[in-house]
Amino acid sequence: MATSVNGWPLVPAGSPQLVQLPGVPTGPVALAGPVATLLGYVATEFHARVEAITSTNSHRPGAKIGSTGWYSNHASATAVDLNGGRHPQFRRGTFTGPQVAQIRTILAATKVIDWGGDWDDASVDEMHFEIRPSTTAQQVADAASTLNQEDDMTPTQAAQLTAILDLLTPGVAGVKFDGDIFKRLTRIEDTAVRTRADVATVHDSVLRQK
Structure with a gap:
Protein backbone atom coordinates (compact mmCIF):
# COMPACT_ATOMS: atom_id res chain seq x y z
CA MET A 1 0.00 0.00 0.00
CA ALA A 2 1.36 3.40 -0.99
CA THR A 3 2.02 5.79 1.87
CA SER A 4 2.99 9.41 2.35
CA VAL A 5 6.40 10.30 3.78
CA ASN A 6 5.13 10.07 7.36
CA GLY A 7 4.06 6.46 6.78
CA TRP A 8 0.28 6.93 6.55
CA PRO A 9 -1.74 5.33 3.71
CA LEU A 10 -2.85 7.55 0.84
CA VAL A 11 -6.47 8.70 0.89
CA PRO A 12 -8.30 9.02 -2.47
CA ALA A 13 -10.47 11.96 -3.43
CA GLY A 14 -14.01 11.79 -2.09
CA SER A 15 -13.14 9.14 0.47
CA PRO A 16 -15.60 8.70 3.36
CA GLN A 17 -12.51 8.78 5.58
CA LEU A 18 -12.31 12.54 5.07
CA VAL A 19 -13.99 15.03 7.41
CA GLN A 20 -14.05 18.80 7.51
CA LEU A 21 -12.20 20.33 10.43
CA PRO A 22 -14.89 21.94 12.60
CA GLY A 23 -14.77 25.63 13.35
CA VAL A 24 -11.98 26.36 10.86
CA PRO A 25 -12.62 28.98 8.14
CA THR A 26 -12.28 27.86 4.50
CA HIS A 47 -6.97 31.00 14.44
CA ALA A 48 -7.66 32.15 18.00
CA ARG A 49 -4.13 32.76 19.27
CA VAL A 50 -1.75 33.32 16.34
CA GLU A 51 -3.71 35.02 13.55
CA ALA A 52 -7.04 34.74 11.78
CA ILE A 53 -7.10 31.98 9.18
CA THR A 54 -7.98 33.29 5.73
CA SER A 55 -6.79 30.38 3.58
CA THR A 56 -5.99 26.70 3.99
CA ASN A 57 -4.65 23.81 1.96
CA SER A 58 -5.28 20.31 3.24
CA HIS A 59 -6.00 17.03 1.44
CA ARG A 60 -4.45 16.81 -2.03
CA PRO A 61 -4.97 13.34 -3.55
CA GLY A 62 -1.78 11.90 -5.02
CA ALA A 63 0.29 15.00 -4.27
CA LYS A 64 4.05 14.47 -4.41
CA ILE A 65 6.93 16.49 -3.00
CA GLY A 66 8.56 18.30 -5.89
CA SER A 67 10.45 15.92 -8.16
CA THR A 68 11.32 13.47 -5.38
CA GLY A 69 8.57 11.01 -6.20
CA THR A 78 -2.50 14.08 7.63
CA ALA A 79 -1.32 17.65 7.00
CA VAL A 80 -2.76 21.14 6.74
CA ASP A 81 -1.36 24.46 5.50
CA LEU A 82 -2.58 27.65 7.19
CA ASN A 83 -2.40 31.09 5.53
CA GLY A 84 0.04 30.02 2.85
CA GLY A 85 -0.06 33.42 1.17
CA ARG A 86 1.37 35.05 4.28
CA HIS A 87 3.82 32.25 5.02
CA PRO A 88 5.20 30.95 1.71
CA GLN A 89 7.39 27.89 1.49
CA PHE A 90 11.18 28.42 1.61
CA ARG A 91 10.84 31.67 3.56
CA ARG A 92 11.79 31.80 7.23
CA GLY A 93 10.72 34.44 9.75
CA THR A 94 7.19 35.04 8.46
CA PHE A 95 5.83 34.88 12.02
CA THR A 96 6.72 37.23 14.86
CA GLY A 97 8.48 35.97 17.98
CA PRO A 98 5.28 36.00 20.07
CA GLN A 99 3.43 34.14 17.30
CA VAL A 100 6.12 31.44 17.21
CA ALA A 101 5.84 31.08 20.98
CA GLN A 102 2.09 30.54 20.65
CA ILE A 103 2.61 27.98 17.88
CA ARG A 104 5.04 26.03 20.05
CA THR A 105 2.61 26.04 22.96
CA ILE A 106 -0.15 24.71 20.72
CA LEU A 107 2.10 22.00 19.27
CA ALA A 108 3.30 20.92 22.71
CA ALA A 109 -0.28 20.06 23.63
CA THR A 110 -0.62 17.73 20.63
CA LYS A 111 2.65 15.81 21.19
CA VAL A 112 2.65 14.37 17.63
CA ILE A 113 2.32 17.36 15.27
CA ASP A 114 5.39 18.73 13.48
CA TRP A 115 5.71 22.26 12.11
CA GLY A 116 7.41 23.07 8.81
CA GLY A 117 8.92 26.13 10.45
CA ASP A 118 11.37 23.80 12.20
CA TRP A 119 12.73 22.36 8.97
CA ASP A 120 16.07 23.35 7.47
CA ASP A 121 16.39 26.29 5.10
CA ALA A 122 16.17 24.08 2.02
CA SER A 123 12.65 22.95 2.88
CA VAL A 124 11.31 25.36 5.53
CA ASP A 125 7.52 25.68 5.21
CA GLU A 126 6.02 27.82 7.97
CA MET A 127 2.42 27.39 6.78
CA HIS A 128 2.64 23.60 7.19
CA PHE A 129 1.56 21.32 10.07
CA GLU A 130 1.58 17.52 9.86
CA ILE A 131 1.45 14.25 11.75
CA ARG A 132 5.05 13.51 12.71
CA PRO A 133 6.84 10.90 10.54
CA SER A 134 6.90 7.34 11.93
CA THR A 135 4.14 8.15 14.44
CA THR A 136 1.86 5.13 14.73
CA ALA A 137 -1.92 5.20 14.62
CA GLN A 138 -1.98 4.17 18.28
CA GLN A 139 0.33 7.02 19.27
CA VAL A 140 -1.90 9.47 17.40
CA ALA A 141 -5.00 8.03 19.07
CA ASP A 142 -3.34 8.28 22.49
CA ALA A 143 -2.33 11.89 21.82
CA ALA A 144 -5.85 12.81 20.72
CA SER A 145 -7.31 11.10 23.78
CA THR A 146 -4.95 12.97 26.09
CA LEU A 147 -5.72 16.20 24.29
CA ASN A 148 -9.44 15.65 24.85
CA GLN A 149 -8.86 15.01 28.54
CA GLU A 150 -6.71 18.10 28.94
CA ASP A 151 -8.86 20.19 26.64
CA ASP A 152 -11.78 20.70 29.00
CA MET A 153 -10.28 24.18 28.88
CA THR A 154 -8.40 25.33 25.78
CA PRO A 155 -5.43 27.69 26.05
CA THR A 156 -7.68 30.51 24.85
CA GLN A 157 -10.23 29.76 27.56
CA ALA A 158 -7.45 29.49 30.13
CA ALA A 159 -6.25 32.97 29.17
CA GLN A 160 -9.78 34.27 29.59
CA LEU A 161 -10.03 32.65 33.03
CA THR A 162 -6.71 34.21 34.01
CA ALA A 163 -8.10 37.64 33.09
CA ILE A 164 -11.19 37.00 35.20
CA LEU A 165 -9.08 35.85 38.13
CA ASP A 166 -6.99 39.01 37.81
CA LEU A 167 -10.16 40.99 38.45
CA LEU A 168 -11.30 38.80 41.34
CA THR A 169 -7.92 38.50 43.05
CA PRO A 170 -5.94 41.66 42.27
CA GLY A 171 -3.44 40.81 44.98
CA VAL A 172 -2.10 38.00 42.80
CA ALA A 173 -2.86 39.48 39.39
CA GLY A 174 -0.76 38.23 36.52
CA VAL A 175 -0.35 34.68 37.80
CA LYS A 176 -1.02 32.48 34.80
CA PHE A 177 -3.38 29.53 34.60
CA ASP A 178 -1.23 26.69 35.90
CA GLY A 179 -0.67 25.03 39.27
CA ASP A 180 -1.26 28.39 40.95
CA ILE A 181 -4.89 28.27 39.88
CA PHE A 182 -5.68 26.34 43.04
CA LYS A 183 -4.06 29.00 45.21
CA ARG A 184 -6.05 31.67 43.44
CA LEU A 185 -9.35 29.82 43.72
CA THR A 186 -8.62 29.18 47.38
CA ARG A 187 -7.98 32.90 47.82
CA ILE A 188 -11.34 33.67 46.21
CA GLU A 189 -13.11 31.11 48.39
CA ASP A 190 -11.44 32.39 51.56
CA THR A 191 -12.40 35.95 50.66
CA ALA A 192 -15.98 34.89 50.07
CA VAL A 193 -16.09 33.07 53.42
CA ARG A 194 -14.71 36.12 55.23
CA THR A 195 -17.19 38.36 53.45
CA ARG A 196 -20.10 36.15 54.45
CA ALA A 197 -18.82 36.12 58.04
CA ASP A 198 -18.52 39.92 58.05
CA VAL A 199 -22.05 40.27 56.71
CA ALA A 200 -23.35 37.89 59.37
CA THR A 201 -21.57 39.88 62.10
CA VAL A 202 -23.06 43.15 60.88
CA HIS A 203 -26.48 41.53 60.62
CA ASP A 204 -26.28 40.25 64.21
CA SER A 205 -25.09 43.64 65.43
CA VAL A 206 -28.04 45.38 63.78
CA LEU A 207 -30.48 42.92 65.31
CA ARG A 208 -29.02 43.47 68.79
CA GLN A 209 -29.50 47.22 68.44
CA LYS A 210 -33.20 46.86 67.75
Missing part, protein backbone atom coordinates in the same frame (compact mmCIF):
# COMPACT_ATOMS: atom_id res chain seq x y z
CA GLY A 27 -13.23 24.25 5.35
CA PRO A 28 -10.01 22.19 5.32
CA VAL A 29 -10.42 18.42 5.51
CA ALA A 30 -8.37 15.71 7.19
CA LEU A 31 -8.40 12.00 7.94
CA ALA A 32 -11.37 11.31 10.21
CA GLY A 33 -10.75 10.38 13.83
CA PRO A 34 -7.70 11.26 15.94
CA VAL A 35 -5.86 12.93 13.03
CA ALA A 36 -8.75 15.34 12.46
CA THR A 37 -8.99 15.94 16.21
CA LEU A 38 -5.33 16.94 16.43
CA LEU A 39 -5.12 18.98 13.23
CA GLY A 40 -8.45 20.61 14.11
CA TYR A 41 -7.06 21.61 17.49
CA VAL A 42 -3.98 23.14 15.88
CA ALA A 43 -6.06 25.07 13.34
CA THR A 44 -8.67 26.41 15.76
CA GLU A 45 -6.05 27.47 18.31
CA PHE A 46 -3.91 29.01 15.54
CA TRP A 70 7.63 10.84 -2.52
CA TYR A 71 4.01 11.32 -1.61
CA SER A 72 3.25 14.44 0.40
CA ASN A 73 1.52 14.08 3.74
CA HIS A 74 -1.28 16.09 2.17
CA ALA A 75 -1.97 12.98 0.07
CA SER A 76 -2.76 10.98 3.21
CA ALA A 77 -4.89 13.81 4.68
Whole structure:
Protein backbone atom coordinates (compact mmCIF):
# COMPACT_ATOMS: atom_id res chain seq x y z
CA MET A 1 0.00 0.00 0.00
CA ALA A 2 1.36 3.40 -0.99
CA THR A 3 2.02 5.79 1.87
CA SER A 4 2.99 9.41 2.35
CA VAL A 5 6.40 10.30 3.78
CA ASN A 6 5.13 10.07 7.36
CA GLY A 7 4.06 6.46 6.78
CA TRP A 8 0.28 6.93 6.55
CA PRO A 9 -1.74 5.33 3.71
CA LEU A 10 -2.85 7.55 0.84
CA VAL A 11 -6.47 8.70 0.89
CA PRO A 12 -8.30 9.02 -2.47
CA ALA A 13 -10.47 11.96 -3.43
CA GLY A 14 -14.01 11.79 -2.09
CA SER A 15 -13.14 9.14 0.47
CA PRO A 16 -15.60 8.70 3.36
CA GLN A 17 -12.51 8.78 5.58
CA LEU A 18 -12.31 12.54 5.07
CA VAL A 19 -13.99 15.03 7.41
CA GLN A 20 -14.05 18.80 7.51
CA LEU A 21 -12.20 20.33 10.43
CA PRO A 22 -14.89 21.94 12.60
CA GLY A 23 -14.77 25.63 13.35
CA VAL A 24 -11.98 26.36 10.86
CA PRO A 25 -12.62 28.98 8.14
CA THR A 26 -12.28 27.86 4.50
CA GLY A 27 -13.23 24.25 5.35
CA PRO A 28 -10.01 22.19 5.32
CA VAL A 29 -10.42 18.42 5.51
CA ALA A 30 -8.37 15.71 7.19
CA LEU A 31 -8.40 12.00 7.94
CA ALA A 32 -11.37 11.31 10.21
CA GLY A 33 -10.75 10.38 13.83
CA PRO A 34 -7.70 11.26 15.94
CA VAL A 35 -5.86 12.93 13.03
CA ALA A 36 -8.75 15.34 12.46
CA THR A 37 -8.99 15.94 16.21
CA LEU A 38 -5.33 16.94 16.43
CA LEU A 39 -5.12 18.98 13.23
CA GLY A 40 -8.45 20.61 14.11
CA TYR A 41 -7.06 21.61 17.49
CA VAL A 42 -3.98 23.14 15.88
CA ALA A 43 -6.06 25.07 13.34
CA THR A 44 -8.67 26.41 15.76
CA GLU A 45 -6.05 27.47 18.31
CA PHE A 46 -3.91 29.01 15.54
CA HIS A 47 -6.97 31.00 14.44
CA ALA A 48 -7.66 32.15 18.00
CA ARG A 49 -4.13 32.76 19.27
CA VAL A 50 -1.75 33.32 16.34
CA GLU A 51 -3.71 35.02 13.55
CA ALA A 52 -7.04 34.74 11.78
CA ILE A 53 -7.10 31.98 9.18
CA THR A 54 -7.98 33.29 5.73
CA SER A 55 -6.79 30.38 3.58
CA THR A 56 -5.99 26.70 3.99
CA ASN A 57 -4.65 23.81 1.96
CA SER A 58 -5.28 20.31 3.24
CA HIS A 59 -6.00 17.03 1.44
CA ARG A 60 -4.45 16.81 -2.03
CA PRO A 61 -4.97 13.34 -3.55
CA GLY A 62 -1.78 11.90 -5.02
CA ALA A 63 0.29 15.00 -4.27
CA LYS A 64 4.05 14.47 -4.41
CA ILE A 65 6.93 16.49 -3.00
CA GLY A 66 8.56 18.30 -5.89
CA SER A 67 10.45 15.92 -8.16
CA THR A 68 11.32 13.47 -5.38
CA GLY A 69 8.57 11.01 -6.20
CA TRP A 70 7.63 10.84 -2.52
CA TYR A 71 4.01 11.32 -1.61
CA SER A 72 3.25 14.44 0.40
CA ASN A 73 1.52 14.08 3.74
CA HIS A 74 -1.28 16.09 2.17
CA ALA A 75 -1.97 12.98 0.07
CA SER A 76 -2.76 10.98 3.21
CA ALA A 77 -4.89 13.81 4.68
CA THR A 78 -2.50 14.08 7.63
CA ALA A 79 -1.32 17.65 7.00
CA VAL A 80 -2.76 21.14 6.74
CA ASP A 81 -1.36 24.46 5.50
CA LEU A 82 -2.58 27.65 7.19
CA ASN A 83 -2.40 31.09 5.53
CA GLY A 84 0.04 30.02 2.85
CA GLY A 85 -0.06 33.42 1.17
CA ARG A 86 1.37 35.05 4.28
CA HIS A 87 3.82 32.25 5.02
CA PRO A 88 5.20 30.95 1.71
CA GLN A 89 7.39 27.89 1.49
CA PHE A 90 11.18 28.42 1.61
CA ARG A 91 10.84 31.67 3.56
CA ARG A 92 11.79 31.80 7.23
CA GLY A 93 10.72 34.44 9.75
CA THR A 94 7.19 35.04 8.46
CA PHE A 95 5.83 34.88 12.02
CA THR A 96 6.72 37.23 14.86
CA GLY A 97 8.48 35.97 17.98
CA PRO A 98 5.28 36.00 20.07
CA GLN A 99 3.43 34.14 17.30
CA VAL A 100 6.12 31.44 17.21
CA ALA A 101 5.84 31.08 20.98
CA GLN A 102 2.09 30.54 20.65
CA ILE A 103 2.61 27.98 17.88
CA ARG A 104 5.04 26.03 20.05
CA THR A 105 2.61 26.04 22.96
CA ILE A 106 -0.15 24.71 20.72
CA LEU A 107 2.10 22.00 19.27
CA ALA A 108 3.30 20.92 22.71
CA ALA A 109 -0.28 20.06 23.63
CA THR A 110 -0.62 17.73 20.63
CA LYS A 111 2.65 15.81 21.19
CA VAL A 112 2.65 14.37 17.63
CA ILE A 113 2.32 17.36 15.27
CA ASP A 114 5.39 18.73 13.48
CA TRP A 115 5.71 22.26 12.11
CA GLY A 116 7.41 23.07 8.81
CA GLY A 117 8.92 26.13 10.45
CA ASP A 118 11.37 23.80 12.20
CA TRP A 119 12.73 22.36 8.97
CA ASP A 120 16.07 23.35 7.47
CA ASP A 121 16.39 26.29 5.10
CA ALA A 122 16.17 24.08 2.02
CA SER A 123 12.65 22.95 2.88
CA VAL A 124 11.31 25.36 5.53
CA ASP A 125 7.52 25.68 5.21
CA GLU A 126 6.02 27.82 7.97
CA MET A 127 2.42 27.39 6.78
CA HIS A 128 2.64 23.60 7.19
CA PHE A 129 1.56 21.32 10.07
CA GLU A 130 1.58 17.52 9.86
CA ILE A 131 1.45 14.25 11.75
CA ARG A 132 5.05 13.51 12.71
CA PRO A 133 6.84 10.90 10.54
CA SER A 134 6.90 7.34 11.93
CA THR A 135 4.14 8.15 14.44
CA THR A 136 1.86 5.13 14.73
CA ALA A 137 -1.92 5.20 14.62
CA GLN A 138 -1.98 4.17 18.28
CA GLN A 139 0.33 7.02 19.27
CA VAL A 140 -1.90 9.47 17.40
CA ALA A 141 -5.00 8.03 19.07
CA ASP A 142 -3.34 8.28 22.49
CA ALA A 143 -2.33 11.89 21.82
CA ALA A 144 -5.85 12.81 20.72
CA SER A 145 -7.31 11.10 23.78
CA THR A 146 -4.95 12.97 26.09
CA LEU A 147 -5.72 16.20 24.29
CA ASN A 148 -9.44 15.65 24.85
CA GLN A 149 -8.86 15.01 28.54
CA GLU A 150 -6.71 18.10 28.94
CA ASP A 151 -8.86 20.19 26.64
CA ASP A 152 -11.78 20.70 29.00
CA MET A 153 -10.28 24.18 28.88
CA THR A 154 -8.40 25.33 25.78
CA PRO A 155 -5.43 27.69 26.05
CA THR A 156 -7.68 30.51 24.85
CA GLN A 157 -10.23 29.76 27.56
CA ALA A 158 -7.45 29.49 30.13
CA ALA A 159 -6.25 32.97 29.17
CA GLN A 160 -9.78 34.27 29.59
CA LEU A 161 -10.03 32.65 33.03
CA THR A 162 -6.71 34.21 34.01
CA ALA A 163 -8.10 37.64 33.09
CA ILE A 164 -11.19 37.00 35.20
CA LEU A 165 -9.08 35.85 38.13
CA ASP A 166 -6.99 39.01 37.81
CA LEU A 167 -10.16 40.99 38.45
CA LEU A 168 -11.30 38.80 41.34
CA THR A 169 -7.92 38.50 43.05
CA PRO A 170 -5.94 41.66 42.27
CA GLY A 171 -3.44 40.81 44.98
CA VAL A 172 -2.10 38.00 42.80
CA ALA A 173 -2.86 39.48 39.39
CA GLY A 174 -0.76 38.23 36.52
CA VAL A 175 -0.35 34.68 37.80
CA LYS A 176 -1.02 32.48 34.80
CA PHE A 177 -3.38 29.53 34.60
CA ASP A 178 -1.23 26.69 35.90
CA GLY A 179 -0.67 25.03 39.27
CA ASP A 180 -1.26 28.39 40.95
CA ILE A 181 -4.89 28.27 39.88
CA PHE A 182 -5.68 26.34 43.04
CA LYS A 183 -4.06 29.00 45.21
CA ARG A 184 -6.05 31.67 43.44
CA LEU A 185 -9.35 29.82 43.72
CA THR A 186 -8.62 29.18 47.38
CA ARG A 187 -7.98 32.90 47.82
CA ILE A 188 -11.34 33.67 46.21
CA GLU A 189 -13.11 31.11 48.39
CA ASP A 190 -11.44 32.39 51.56
CA THR A 191 -12.40 35.95 50.66
CA ALA A 192 -15.98 34.89 50.07
CA VAL A 193 -16.09 33.07 53.42
CA ARG A 194 -14.71 36.12 55.23
CA THR A 195 -17.19 38.36 53.45
CA ARG A 196 -20.10 36.15 54.45
CA ALA A 197 -18.82 36.12 58.04
CA ASP A 198 -18.52 39.92 58.05
CA VAL A 199 -22.05 40.27 56.71
CA ALA A 200 -23.35 37.89 59.37
CA THR A 201 -21.57 39.88 62.10
CA VAL A 202 -23.06 43.15 60.88
CA HIS A 203 -26.48 41.53 60.62
CA ASP A 204 -26.28 40.25 64.21
CA SER A 205 -25.09 43.64 65.43
CA VAL A 206 -28.04 45.38 63.78
CA LEU A 207 -30.48 42.92 65.31
CA ARG A 208 -29.02 43.47 68.79
CA GLN A 209 -29.50 47.22 68.44
CA LYS A 210 -33.20 46.86 67.75
